[in-house]
Amino acid sequence: MKRPYVIDELITAKAIAARIEELSKEIKDEFDGTDKLIVVGLLRGSFIFIADLVRELDMPVEVDFLEASSYGDEIESSREVRILKDLRGTIEGRDVLVVEDIVDTGFTLSHVVSLLASRKPARIKSIALLDKPTRREISIKADWTGFEIPDEFVVGYGIDYAQRNRNLGYIGTVRFN
Ligand code: IMP
Secondary structure, X not given: OOOXXXXXXXXXXXXXXHHHHHHHHHHHXXXXXOOOEEEEEEEOOOHHHHHHHHHHXXXXXXXXXXXXXXXXXXXXXXXXXXXXXXXXXXXXXXEEEEXXXXXXXXXXXXXXXXXXXXXXXXXXXXXXXXXXXXXXXXXXXXXXXXXXXXXXXEEEOOEOEOOEOOOOXXXXXXXXX
């Protein structure tokens, strides 16, 4: 059962766009000259981030998606990661960029990166729009991070609370009444 809440703006749409422009330059430098990059979005929270990110990458890219189990309707991690939807294509010998919305405890990114690494890609890197370093339970850091944020539950820009608020253009914190 969802409790009543309000949303306070934390990161504006403009700040997100500016940061994505910066990050995309670093990603283009890292993958300069490759024609075998697959950008893997973790569903569902990264769908808006990946859409904006790939449009800044003026280089050959393929896009695929993977869905790992998430919080469900809760605001606490289950700490058990299951793959609900796997990639369509093979990544062996390819360059892979995993795109995550938030690194929180770190279980999801750690599990997904190990799983994909076992499929023998040429190179595997990761990017997270948001990072909550104080929540980490597994030692992992994305190769690129958009913003470090405090230990607050956030929504917007693809990120939900009980499936709502993904369609906000900005990132906001959820404050329960
Ligand atoms: P982790 O496995 O604990 O690192 O959690 C990663 C996933 O939990 C993210 O991909 C999100 O789907 C979800 N998550 C973590 N923090 C938040 C939040 O503040 N709002 C909404 N979802 C979150």
